[in-house]
Amino acid sequence: MNNILLLTKIFLKTSILRNISSSNQQNKKNMFKALGIILIVIYVAAIFGFLSYQMIEMLNEVNQASLFLGLWLLSTAVLILIQAIASSMNLFYFSKDIENILPLPIKPYQILVAKFNVLLLTEYFTVFMFTLIPFIIYGIVTGAGLLFYLYSVLILLVFPIIPALISCLLVMILMSFSKFTKNKDMFQIISMFLIIAFVIIVQIFTQNNTETSQEEMIQMLTQANGLVEMIEKYFITLKPAVDTLINYNSISGIVSFAELLLISIVIYILFIILSQKLYLKGAVGASISGKKSKSIKNEKGIYTDKKVWSSYLKKEMIMLFKNPIYFMQCVLPAFLLPIIFAIVFFAGSNSGLEELTKMAINPTIVFCVAIGINTFLISMIFISVTAISRDGENASFMKYIPVPIYKQIIYKCLPSIIISIVPIIFVIGIMCYLLNYYNILFIIYSFVISLLISILYSYITIIVDLKRPKLNWDTEYAVVKQNFNMIFCFAFSIAMIIIICLIGGVLGNMDLNIVAIISAVVLTFLIYLVYRYFKIKDSKLLDKIM
Amino acid sequence: MIEIKNVSKSYVKGKKSVDNLDLQIKNGEIFGFLGPNGAGKTTTIKMITGILNPDEGEILLDGKSITKSPMEAKKQFGYVPDNPDMFVRLKGIEYLNFIADIYKVPQDIRKDRIEQLAKKFEIYDDLGSTIQSYSHGMRQKLIVISVLLHNPKNWILDEPMTGLDPKASFQLKELMREHTKNGNTVFFSTHVLEVAEKLCDRVGIINRGKLIFVGTYEKLKEQFSEDGSLEELFLEITENE
Structure with a gap:
């Protein structure tokens, strides 16, 4: 017993x-x-x-x-x-x-x-x-x-x-x-x-298809x-x-x-x-892959040299996709949520769709809705916010290889940006289909702006992980599930969606071209600012890693 | 050549983990870095490799400062960390290719080196498997191979013999000797005193952050009891401090 x-x-x-933890320093954090x-x-x-x-x-x-x-x-x-x-x-x-x-x-x-x-x-x-x-x-x-x-x-x-x-x-x-x-x-x-x-x-x-009266409900x-x-x-x-x-x-x-x-x-x-x-x-051994040793004797083209960025990206992708825990927690939501989103629209209440179809007359509003949904989905990708923490004790590797730190940070941001393309295209595709709205400008603008938001999201959330990395973990599960940094992803999403709603409200009647170009300029400028921050800080970015 | 010039580092205010360390590892020399647990060995190695910044002093690798021109300095060394559990989801060959790409090792050279070293360390037939399926010793061998790929002039190794079988340990020592014969430098920390005794041209002993001895094993013996083993000497030195 x-x-x-x-x-x-x-x-x-x-x-x-x-x-x-019970230490005094932690008390404030714990209270928060x-x-x-x-x-x-x-x-x-x-x-x-x-x-x-x-x-x-x-x-x-x-x-x-x-x-x-x-x-x-x-x-x-x-x-x-x-x-x-x-x-x-x-x-x-x-x-x-x-x-x-x-x-x-x-x-x-x-x-x-x-x-x-x-x-x-x-x-x-x-x-x-x-x-x-x-x-x-x-x-x-x-x-x-x-x-x-x-x-x-x-x-x-x-x-x-x-x-x-x-x-x-x-x-x-x-x-x-x-x-x-x-x-x-x-x-x-x-x-x-x-x-x-x-x-x-x-x-x-179990999806409820129709609006029900009280009698029907009973x-x-x-x-x-x-x-x-x-x-x-x-x-x-x-x-x-x-x-x-x-x-x-x-x-x-x-x-x-x-x-x-x-x-x-x-x-x-x-x-x-x-x-x-x-x-x-x-x-016993559930966390270990017991494979027989595999020789490379008969494999061809294994020694091809790649550019540093491409090799780094490949390594990051393998580490994400081959690890079931990281895959499920960091990558999967990006693929799964658009499907749920589609189900909600196809099988769910039609009233929301009708509302949206009415709005379809106004391309700027439709554009804002697409961007809003994409922002929400992008913020469900937890790749950059865990990019440093996932390496655990290996994180110091970044510090002793001859590749500038700021470049490594950018390489670590790439998987999140690349993976976000899947839900972005999916959402825009579904919106075009549902609203029967195949406006090429709408498609291009929505894609570009969503991608820019995804880049900004990836850059900002990696800063969160750089400032508060969680490197001492014994199960990979802890990196995502017991990591308070996720709250910043939601904060980003909420802030962006509020801004998008304001744009929709204030500039709703403005021409789509103007709204899209202004958004693109502002986002590009913000991304450039963060990039400059990476470049100036460079090795200081990894001060938390020892 | 590795030059450590009056380097100090403290994690907590008022308590120096490395205190005014001044050391030069010449070309053609195998240097063993000894000390009890928590003496400052790993901190020193982390400062040489750029993982930690010194509070005071400067570290030069072949004349290049690790703090002032880090990219140049980092190309001058190969580093074997004490924990070989690196990127375990990659296949052995994927890891080696990744490191070769980082250090821009041309295709034909990398092919030769990987095949030669992997066969020498007897892990060639496992390069197609994920590192996760490797034993501790195999992982250690893989890291050692990866470090040798770009043929760095300076080798820096943190407890390199841990987990290696006698044969691999012997081969690594042979490689170290070969490397220094060509005018290069090997700097490594160890707890195995016999290794330091038989392999090193010079040894350094660090205790509580301070370097308390530098010199040959003979000089060490001279300086302390003539007939005592290095182990006894080692204990004597660190206890007296």
Whole structure:
């Protein structure tokens, strides 16, 4: 038991609490971080609160408020399922701590329990954010007693166990196959793609196509309850959880809760017994690609010399694309988001599109919309903001090779700019198709301005990484996920979009040619300023790297 | 030739990690840099290679200042860092080609050198695999090969023998001797005292940032107890300081 607690603490520290250090110097930073996190939590919780309030009110009018509990718990379960798949993959397989833990006199089940504890703790954070306020609102609207709130907290502690277990099991089964595949990195990327594809498909199917009236909404919710009833048969903890909350005032509430607790414990124990072997088989060496040695004897053209910039760029690209974690976190959003964007437009509400079609009369506004969407997508590429940090301890390499630092910085910015071309073209293409607006000037201007924004974004975010590099990490996952610098990407995106909206508002009636040329001149000037900054500072840019 | 002129460096105010270091490594010389952990060896090497800037003093590589004309100075040396885990997602050959491109090594020369050195260190058959699949020793060998590609006059190596098998270690020592025979310079740090004893023309001992001895092994023995091993001497010197 002591081992489990100890391991849980260690895993928790290395995975989540890594950034939180207790030194005095860090306190101010931590407060800033904590404030940021609290604001985001309040914002998200408020959105869910508002959404649930509308549902509860509607259902309460027809005395069906209790349907809300089943629906919301089912949504919670789905949320946990999706989130736990991603986090369990990282926690169980991509973190390298397992190889340090295995030689210690610790039983496999203890490692497993400790890892699962960490997963569960992170899930609780999401669950409480998603569910606590809606349940409080439900309690207030239905005038529930104090016991309801107590049960709510208990349910929220016990209920997430099984969905999290299901995700872990899915990931473990998937990963246990990876030893059969020759290229583990590729397999990890493909399995991640499959999971994301699944989520997108679910999203398409659940997309709400039409504006619904209140009656239709209630009808839909009642129908959805049919879904809950159907799933209850398979998802055996859903019913006892809902029953506990409905009958909180009577003895059957206690019975239902006992049932929920018992089922969860039994399945938990079964999971631990069954998955011990499955886990260790897949986990050991999951982060290592075990390939047979490959000779270059029969390969031709391997010794061709390249220009420094092209060789540097090739190295950066290989390091990005061959590393599943960097690929998924830094590159993938750039390819994935345009697809989601397209789905929203094709399958989603038509009203937004109609609005846009009306605007199509004004090319400047359409241009601003295209630039705005592209800016948002560009800011989802986390290549430059991690360009220095990704090198970790190798970052000092930049300092002792005979290539000027400012040039190396530019080479490191290139992958982000090149990759951003994919979503830029995609978005412009979709807009032309949807609006049936094939204006060559619009296409050229949108492309050029988006590209200039992408260059500026890449330059500015690499400065952030130069000023605050995260070089001491033990898992590559930490470079992106536990890196507060990402907030600057969002800040850039928000600032740019506000400027674009202002341009759209103020200069909306101005000629597209003039707006585009002014934007191009201003952006080029800004890019030149940052370039000059790189050139003047040169070796001082890497002062943080020792 | 490497000239370190009155160089000082401190990470924390008031505490010098390297204190007024004055040292000259002549052409044709293998120089071993010794010292206990935290003595200032790596800091010194990082300053020579331009990773760190000295607070005071100057460092010249073949007459070129690493701070005033860094590009010229950086072309004069090849550096083997203490951690060989470099860019592990690249294939061995991709890494070597990348380094050859950085140092602008022409195609025919790079082909000859890569084949010759990789065969000598017995990793030629693994050059098509990713560095990630290499053992620690193989990674170390790859870094050593990459450093020798542009045939730099000055070799700077931080703990180069760590992780090498006896054969590779022997070959590296042979290469060092060969290199200095042609009038070039080798500067390396090590914990293995026998290596310094048998290989080095001169040794330098650094402790708490200060250079406390420079000279030949014989001179070192003369200066201290005549019959003691270098290890004992080494302990004696660093403890007395």
